[in-house]
Amino acid sequence: MRKIILLLLVGLFLSTVAFADWAITRGPDIGEIYFIGPTATGEGIYYSTDFGETAVCMDSISEVESICADLTQGVMYRIRMPNVLYYSSNYGQYGSWIFRNNDIYEVYSGRNEGYVYNRIGSHSEDYGINFETHQCNGYFGLGITGEIDNQDSVGYAIVYIWGVPDSLYLLVSYDNFENFEVQNVFYGPEEPIGTLTRGFYSGELYTIGGDWATLRYSNNYGFSWEVKNTLYFNNVTDAGIVGGRQPGEIYVFKNYIQLMWQIAHTYIYHSLDYGETFEVYHPISFGPPPYYANFEADSLTGTVPLSVQFTDLSSGENIQNWEWDFQNDGIIDSYEQNPEYTYQDTGSYSVRLLIDFGGFDILIRQNYIHVTSGQSCNEHNIQNPSAIKLTNYPNP
Numbered sequence: 001m002r003k004i005i006l007l008l009l010v011g012l013f014l015s016t017v018a019f020a021d022w023a024i025t026r027g028p029d030i031g032e033i034y035f036i037g038p039t040a041t042g043e044g045i046y047y048s049t050d051f052g053e054t055a056v057c058m059d060s061i062s063e064v065e066s067i068c069a070d071l072t073q074g075v076m077y078r079i080r081m082p083n084v085l086y087y088s089s090n091y092g093q094y095g096s097w098i099f100r101n102n103d104i105y106e107v108y109s110g111r112n113e114g115y116v117y118n119r120i121g122s123h124s125e126d127y128g129i130n131f132e133t134h135q136c137n138g139y140f141g142l143g144i145t146g147e148i149d150n151q152d153s154v155g156y157a158i159v160y161i162w163g164v165p166d167s168l169y170l171l172v173s174y175d176n177f178e179n180f181e182v183q184n185v186f187y188g189p190e191e192p193i194g195t196l197t198r199g200f201y202s203g204e205l206y207t208i209g210g211d212w213a214t215l216r217y218s219n220n221y222g223f224s225w226e227v228k229n230t231l232y233f234n235n236v237t238d239a240g241i242v243g244g245r246q247p248g249e250i251y252v253f254k255n256y257i258q259l260m261w262q263i264a265h266t267y268i269y270h271s272l273d274y275g276e277t278f279e280v281y282h283p284i285s286f287g288p289p290p291y292y293a294n295f296e297a298d299s300l301t302g303t304v305p306l307s308v309q310f311t312d313l314s315s316g317e318n319i320q321n322w323e324w325d326f327q328n329d330g331i332i333d334s335y336e337q338n339p340e341y342t343y344q345d346t347g348s349y350s351v352r353l354l355i356d357f358g359g360f361d362i363l364i365r366q367n368y369i370h371v372t373s374g375q376s377c378n379e380h381n382i383q384n385p386s387a388i389k390l391t392n393y394p395n396p
Helices: none
Strands: 002-004 024-026 033-039 042-048 056-059 066-069 076-080 084-088 098-102 107-109 116-118 122-124 142-148 155-160 167-173 181-187 195-198 205-208 214-218 226-230 238-243 250-258 263-271 278-286 295-297 301-303 306-312 321-325 340-343 347-356 360-372
Touching: 024 066, 024 238, 024 250, 033 056, 033 066, 033 238, 033 250, 033 263, 033 278, 042 278, 066 107, 076 107, 107 142, 142 195, 205 238, 295 347, 295 360, 301 306, 306 360
Parallel strands: 195 238, 301 360
Antiparallel strands: 024 033, 033 042, 042 056, 066 076, 076 084, 084 098, 107 116, 116 122, 142 155, 155 167, 167 181, 195 205, 205 214, 214 226, 238 250, 250 263, 263 278, 295 306, 306 340, 321 347, 347 360
């Protein structure tokens, strides 16, 4: 077990964003989580009571597309294709699953015992037996993701409008998805927003962008957001995020399944400070280390000319080649494992690394290196900087 400040960073782009409880979900107790992980037969459901440090496989046989836990102890829901809901009262143990309903696409739960939501369209108060339809007045566009709040009747949806590029709309409902209003608008490339998960208090939300990079936090129902960390989970098979049962608690999850199951690893990242730092657990480990590109630089800012030593931190055995593009302009600048490069012009530079291991993986750190001119005031012919006159008319 080790504590790190996450500045790890990602190149995986997800064209569609999974719902919060797609591959990892909180249980009713502190430290209790379920997640989908690799098994000898493919993927199965795992259960942990120690924040993901260790885990027990509950079901390696049943087909599973997504999971969600209820607030009732031991109650689990799972979706299998084609959109069929099953219910377990025994922690998802194989043989305990009971058919509940058809046409259920994704479920949110864990706020009240027996309450389960079918996206934003309907909800059940009897553990998925009967569903009540929501009016969803004010809802528009195409849905990407959603979530319920810890406060009764509050819920969220992220949508986009066909033909309006790069814009994502965060909708909020205060009456159990009967009516929606626009809470926020995001410009995708600059303000990536992706899967949502609620926090501990009412109005708390976390999101990781669609590129699985920027971790953001809101404590006012998504009206404003604070960047908490930058996470790069590249070359993963599955990834997920879910809030916990304590203030500031959040789990981030990733699976690596590579080389036809010769490599299978699960990592659980657990935070109690809103995602600023994480404990990293590794409950499932099979085969050699997973393959993913990673690197760091000894200098991130400086004056021109700026010489930077890059260090390869990529994971995986017998990596064959490294391709470095220090300006992310499509031109390979070095094939060394740990190169040095001198920036001759001012500006902000994104850096790209591709590793070749028979397959390949790419990591791009956006706006990673910042080069300035380093000129002083006198270099701009200002003889007495303290005497500069500043005018802001008509304001004083």
